[in-house]
Each structure stands twice: as C-alpha cells, then as structure tokens.
Amino acid sequence: MSRPEDNLPPDLYYNDTESRKYTTSSRVQSIQATMTNRALELLDLTTSSFILDIGCGSGLSGEILSEAEPPHTWIGVDISPSMLAVALDREVDGDLLLGDMGQGLPFRAGSFDAAISISAIQWLCNEDEKGVDPKTRLSRFFDSLYACLKRDGKAVCQFYPRDDKQRDMICSAAIKAGFGAGLLEDDPETKNKKLYLVLTVGGEGNK
Amino acid sequence: MKLLTANFLSCAVKACKSSPLSFPLHFKDAELASKSVPYNPVLLSNLLPRLDWPALVTSSKELGFALPDSKPDVARISTPSAASSPSDGDDTAMSMGATDEDEKTLRMLHKVLMETEVVEGKMVCGSCGFEYGIHQTVANFLLPSHLG
Ligand SMILES: [Zn+2]
Numbered sequence: 388m389s390r391p392e393d394n395l396p397p398d399l400y401y402n403d404t405e406s407r408k409y410t411t412s413s414r415v416q417s418i419q420a421t422m423t424n425r426a427l428e429l430l431d432l433t434t435s436s437f438i439l440d441i442g443c444g445s446g447l448s449g450e451i452l453s454e455a456e457p458p459h460t461w462i463g464v465d466i467s468p469s470m471l472a473v474a475l476d477r478e479v480d481g482d483l484l485l486g487d488m489g490q491g492l493p494f495r496a497g498s499f500d501a502a503i504s505i506s507a508i509q510w511l512c513n514e515d516e517k518g519v520d521p522k523t524r525l526s527r528f529f530d531s532l533y534a535c536l537k538r539d540g541k542a543v544c545q546f547y548p549r550d551d552k553q554r555d556m557i558c559s560a561a562i563k564a565g566f567g568a569g570l571l572e573d574d575p576e577t578k579n580k581k582l583y584l585v586l587t588v589g590g591e592g593n594k
Numbered sequence: 595m596k597l598l599t600a601n602f603l604s605c606a607v608k609a610c611k612s613s614p615l616s617f618p619l620h621f622k623d624a625e626l627a628s629k630s631v632p633y634n635p636v637l638l639s640n641l642l643p644r645l646d647w648p649a650l651v652t653s654s655k656e657l658g659f660a661l662p663d664s665k666p667d668v669a670r671i672s673t674p675s676a677a678s679s680p681s682d683g684d685d686t687a688m689s690m691g692a693t694d695e696d697e698k699t700l701r702m703l704h705k706v707l708m709e710t711e712v713v714e715g716k717m718v719c720g721s722c723g724f725e726y727g728i729h730q731t732v733a734n735f736l737l738p739s740h741l742g
Contacts (some may be wrong), residue, residue: 434672435637437644453632460637460708462599464735471732480631482599482711486606486735490742493606493735495617497644517739535602537644 390549397510401444401467410445410473419505422581423448425573426503426543427455429585435459436500439535441488441544442507444470446479452503453480462499464488466510489515489524494535502532502542508584509546512553525557529564533588542566542586554582561586595717595733598707600653601645603733605719607741615721618649621656622725624715631708635700639671642703654706661706666699 391400401409409415426448435457440449443463452459461481465471471483486493489511511528512521532542548554554570561568566586573581605616647665654661717726717733724741727734736742 435634435640437637437641457636458632458634460598460634460641462602466736468732472730475730475732482596483732484599484603484735485732487737487742490606490735490737491608493604494602495604495646498602500640517742519742 390547392509392513392547392549396466396513396516397442398466398468401470403469403472406445406467406469406473409470410447410477416447419447420451422505422545423451423503425581426505426545426583427451429543429571429583430501430503430541432457432459432501437461437498439464439492439494439499439502439532440481441492441502441504441532442466442510443474443481443483444507446474446477446481446483448503448505449474449479449481450477464492487515488528489519491527491531492535494531496534497537498535499540500537501540502536502544504542504544504546506545506547508544508557509548509553512549512556521556522560525560526563529561529566532586533564533566536588538589540588542584544584544586545581546584548582558584595712595715595728595731596708597650597653597657597710598641599733600712600717601650601707603717603735605721605724606735606737607719607722607724610719610721610724613721616719618646618653619717619719619726621653621712622716622718624657624712624728626657627711627713627731628705628709629711633701633704634708635697635704636671638700638703638707639668639696641707642666642668645707650706657710657712659706666703668696668699669693671696 436459438459438461440461440463443465452461463481464484464486466487511524569585571583610616651661715728
C-alpha cells in the first residue's frame with residue numbers, strides 16, 4: 388500500500404476528487420469514527436469541552452465531537468481547501484480554519500480544554516514546498532499546541548508513521564515542547580494497528 | 595468565522611507573537627450571517643472564564659453591535675446529572691442549575707459567540723497589518739513563506 392504522505396503535500400493530495408472520495412467512503416468513515424471515539428475515550432472529558440481538531444478534513448471527527456455525550460464544541464484546522472469545502476457542504480457545527488499546523492497554531496495561550504488529531508501529524512514529517520525541514524515544522528506545531536492548551540489540557544493524536552524512526556522523531560518533538568507523552572498501540576502486530584500519541588500538559592514531561 | 599473563534603485567534607506572523615496589538619484581529623468589510631447550532635449552556639459557562647471580554651467587545655463593535663462593558667458573571671454549570679437521560683436533552687433540562695438571569699446571559703452569549711458568523715471579509719492584525727481573508731466562513735491562516 389502506498390502512503391499518500393510519500394508522494395504529494397496534503398493540500399495537493401486532497402484535491403476536490405480525493406476529498407469527496409475520502410469523505411464518502413464508508414470504510415474510511417467507519418475507521419475514522421472508531422479512531423475518533425478511541426481518542427475521545429483517551430481524553431476522558433467529563434464535561435462539555437472546547438476542542439481543537441488538527442487536520443479536521445471534512446469534519447468526520449468533528450461530527451462525533453458535536454454528537455458526543457456530553458456534546459463538545461470544536462474548531463477545525465486543515466490545510467486542504469477541498470476538504471474544508473466538503474465540511475461546509477456537510478454543515479458541520481464546528482468553525483473551520485484554513486491553516487498549516489507546521490507553521491504553528493495561531494491561538495492564544497490556554498484556549499482549549501483538549502485537542503484531537505486523526506491521521507494527520509505524520510504529514511509534518513514532509514519537508515514543505517518552501518523547503519522548511521520536518522524538525523522545524525514539528526517543533527512549531529508542538530510548541531504552539533502546548534501553548535494553546537489549558538494547563539490541565541490533553542491532546543490525543545492518532546498517526547501513521549512511516550517507520551520507527553519517524554515515530555520517534557514525532558514523539559521526541561512533543562516531549563521537547565514540554566508535553567508528558569505516552570504512546571498507545573491498538574491491535575498491535577496486525578495490519579490494522581493504530582498508534583495514539585497521548586499528550587498531557589503539566590504532566591510528567593519536563594522541558 | 596465565529597466570534598468564539600475570533601476571541602482565541604491571534605496573528606500567526608512570528609514577529610507579532612509578543613505584540614499586544616496582534617490580538618484581537620480586527621474585522622474589516624465583514625458580511626454577517628446567523629447559523630443555528632445547538633445551545634450548550636454547560637460549555638458556555640465552562641468557556642466564560644477564558645473569554646477575553648474587552649476583545650469580544652471590540653470585535654462586536656466592529657461588526658456593528660454592542661455588548662456590556664464588563665464580563666457578565668455566571669455561575670459554572672456542571673454537567674447535567676447522569677440521572678437525566680441524554681435523549682431528553684431539551685434546553686430546559688440542560689440549563690438546570692442556572693438562575694433566570696444566568697440563563698438570559700448564556701442565551702445572549704450563545705447568539706453572539708456560537709451563532710454569529712462572518713461569511714466574507716477580512717481580519718487585520720493591528721501590529722503588522724497582515725490581512726487574513728475570510729471566504730465562505732473559512733478564514734485563511736496560511737502564511738506566505740516570508741512570514742511563516
Ligand atoms: Zn501580525
């Protein structure tokens with residue numbers, strides 16, 4: 388199976404056709420729902436919360452956040468205008484921003500109770516078209532994520548690293564930003580294995 | 595772009611990080627619309643302490659309506675008790691625990707923060723002057739390479 392991350396930047400890969408294909412595929416929808424529900428479970432939010440969805444795409448995860456019990460309010464950021472156009476068509480409740488997580492998240496300190504990201508952060512490991520290297524993009528992302536979460540905030544990022552080296556590079560960037568970080572693997576040793584990076588602010592991580 | 599989101603966004607340009615003028619971003623040529631979303635008083639009371647009220651007053655003024663000068667005081671509403679079934683989550687049940695006055699305030703905040711949207715327009719940084727375009731409610735925060 389080829390990884391889209393190896394071929395094109397996400398804003399070009401998720402063009403109108405791919406965005407619609409992605410969103411209407413029932414297989415994608417069901418995997419996305421499973422992963423979002425798992426991320427929510429790991430966030431363990433006891434009350435209606437304000438959540439940032441990083442790489443929100445067409446809002447598949449966001450809908451689950453809106454309909455959760457208790458229901459949450461979310462803001463989604465994505466680099467693909469085509470994906471966001473599909474989200475608008477689907478009339479999701481969350482607010483949407485076009486942005487590149489590798490440039491840093493433009494929110495003030497302590498904005499969000501929590502953040503989720505489903506199948507997105509491995510894109511940070513690609514050099515962008517301006518030649519900005521992955522290390523810089525990762526640290527901009529994690530530093531800004533750390534800052535925009537509340538002091539007891541939490542983030543769960545499901546991601547698909549290309550290999551162990553890439554996985555470690557992502558984890559160490561998170562820890563360097565100050566997060567307490569844990570990795571969780573669902574269905575290990577299968578082709579459906581899913582990796583979750585669980586990040587806590589003010590956790591055991593030390594800068 | 596909802597007013598809720600605008601209250602948490604500051605200029606993405608690196609040189610503006612330390613400038614107090616980079617928040618809030620200022621609305622220009624804004625076209626407004628109203629979009630109905632479910633009322634969630636628990637969330638609103640959770641958010642209220644985090645709101646930057648002077649910034650919200652500024653944003654509202656730019657969009658042509660007025661808010662009180664000081665942040666209203668609303669007691670934190672806890673999660674509706676587990677005893678009430680999720681299916682009867684009508685508005686009255688959700689707001690249990692809030693006084694009439696609080697209820698009025700939360701309804702006002704709901705309308706302003708959650709349901710008022712800028713459909714087209716710009717947000718301008720008071721520090722560097724960069725203009726973030728808003729098109730079909732989506733603000734564009736992609737920075738050109740010399741700024742990112
Ligand atoms: Zn600026």
